Amino acid sequence: MCLSIPSKVVKIDKENNMATVDTMGVQRDASLVLMGEEDVKIGDYVLLHIGFIMNKIDEEDALLSLETYRQIIEAMDEEERQRAVLDESECQNRGA
């Protein structure tokens, strides 16, 4: 139950200290009272939990993680390719 959901801010209602966020196609209102005054802007990614925005998601950091994942997958693929090549040559040796 403590899970919060990544969402994107689409509207801000300063007067009521509320925002409208999009969670993969579902739009919801969320309170901004846990955030500092100028903290949240339209287009920001945030974590939504039971009707409140509890924090921003650091875009740069998320991208950094994605880049790391891309690299480790590449490394794994490369190793698998090499192993395949090795297996192949082994087979040929055996055949010879």
Place this chain on the structure above:
Amino acid sequence: MELELKNLYDDFRNANTIKAYAKIIREDALKLPHPINIMEVCGGHTHTIMKYGILQLLPENIKFVHGPGCPVCIMPKERIDHAYVLAMQRDVILVTLGDMIKVPGSNGSLQDARSRGADVRFVYSPLDCLKIAHENPQKKVIFFAIGFETTTPMTAALLDTVAKQNKVNGEAREGALGYIKNIFFHINHVTVPEAMAALISDKECNIDAFLGPAHVSVISGSKIYEEFPQDFNKPVVVSGFEPVDVMQSISMLVKQFAEGRCALEVEYKRAVTRDGNLKAQALIEKYFEKAQNFRWRGLGDIPQSGLKLRAEFDGYNAEVIYKNILPHEPIDDHKLCICGDILKGKANPPECKIFGTACKPTSPIGSCMVSSEGACAAYYKYGNLL
């Protein structure tokens, strides 16, 4: 590359990334000096681990101990009875979050209370209480507040709204426009580090390292875990809830053991800082203080692990106002239930004699079966994968 919302979902569930981490973990696990038991404290992690079959991807020498789970699972029966008794008062509307629906107390669950005529409402957000109170001026709206650190600031924010509005409108002028006189609170907020400390201080407990729940640290910061590597020699990685987050965190822990390190690290850097959300913390501090004790279902009394309203807010405190009708005797779980041992890593759910027979998600007997995030419930749902 521009970040898109779907990256935050899909890329952290990517099967190839999970596979790549499984491989890294298997390689590093060859260097482990001894097998390790990792506890995931939070039911959200248990759910991810079971749902994505993460246990099957890990080598023999890495095991999981499923932790206390969720704020619903650890709620002792006597406090559920409080909710039940309050709900049965004729002039009360009891409001709580949906997770509480089925949890059985000694008279039944809140769902049962409702079928016996009580006005119980399950809401998405504590803020929904404002509307309910406004529409039902003759009724007393009692918010039965549950949750770890993640959810506490939202209760504080509701109380803050009510208290501020009443101040502006003058407490002396009850009935004045905007004066909210019919919202009260029953507080059951609990804190994670105290429970972790209690678990590892048990000599028989079998835990070498922790996955810390990221969303708790979004509010409280990663600093709440600093004592574990420092004073208890147990490493902690603060981990997000997507399967890639969990795999990366396991990998970080295994690397620590392989390299002979013991540290606090944060995997979920995208929303966790050392200090957390200070505004939320200030709000908690303003309205709450540590309760001497909270009795965790399955674990027993843990000092300082719960919160209560500060005495100056007694006027909002349903536990104080209804003191005379609330039961106070602790109620133990069924004798056959071994939740306590499961939570300490001494047993696994299928070892319980009544697992899946007398005790099922539809008729839970112990705490680990009551919510989908409990260890027994997760094994019941996804256990056929094992």
